[in-house]
Amino acid sequence: MCYNLKRGVSMSKIVKGIVTGIEPYGIFVKIDDETDGLIHISEISSKFVKDPGSFAKIGDEIEAEVLETTEDGNIKLSIKSLQEKKKRTRKRRYIKETSIGFRTLEYKLPFWIEKNLKKHKNDINSIDK
Numbered sequence: 577m578c579y580n581l582k583r584g585v586s587m588s589k590i591v592k593g594i595v596t597g598i599e600p601y602g603i604f605v606k607i608d609d610e611t612d613g614l615i616h617i618s619e620i621s622s623k624f625v626k627d628p629g630s631f632a633k634i635g636d637e638i639e640a641e642v643l644e645t646t647e648d649g650n651i652k653l654s655i656k657s658l659q660e661k662k663k664r665t666r667k668r669r670y671i672k673e674t675s676i677g678f679r680t681l682e683y684k685l686p687f688w689i690e691k692n693l694k695k696h697k698n699d700i701n702s703i704d705k
Contacts, residue, residue, distance in 0.1 A: 590658065591651075595636045598629045605638055605653060613651035615640055622656050 593605035593613060603615045615638070620631050632638060640653035641661075 589642045590639060591642060591653070592637055592639050593653075595632045595634050595638055598632065598634060600628070603628050603632055603638070605640065607651065611649060611651060613640070613642075613653040615653045615655055619643070619652075619654035619656050622660065 591607050591613070593607040595603055596606045596612070597604035600617075602617050603620065605613045605615060607613055615628075617625055617628055620628060625631060638655065639658065640655050641658045642651055643654050643657070644652040646652075
């Protein structure tokens with residue numbers, strides 16, 4: 577029987593735990609009294625991680641996503657997938673149409689053209705001197 581059925585932790589669930597150990601291959605996290613998890617070095621960040629100890633220290637609280645559970649009650653965790661989900665959920669800003677619509681652009685365009693033509697003409701004259 578898998579851990580998620582036994583203990584109520586489902587896949588893709590976000591859990592918090594305390595760092596209990598750091599090894600060259602990953603970070604060990606204690607989720608509760610009966611449950612330990614491992615964040616493999618490849619699941620810490622989407623960027624290169626040389627030393628997991630530079631990311632967390634023993635005693636730190638970490639939030640991670642459950643990737644997989646094993647028969648013996650251990651959990652594979654990921655911080656990287658959690659960060660990627662946060663990036664994807666950014667809200668898009670939409671252009672709000674005003675009551676005058678695009679008439680502002682229509683009105684200002686001739687002024688912008690004239691201003692840039694004058695600037696360009698001044699730049700050419702300053703080079704000739």
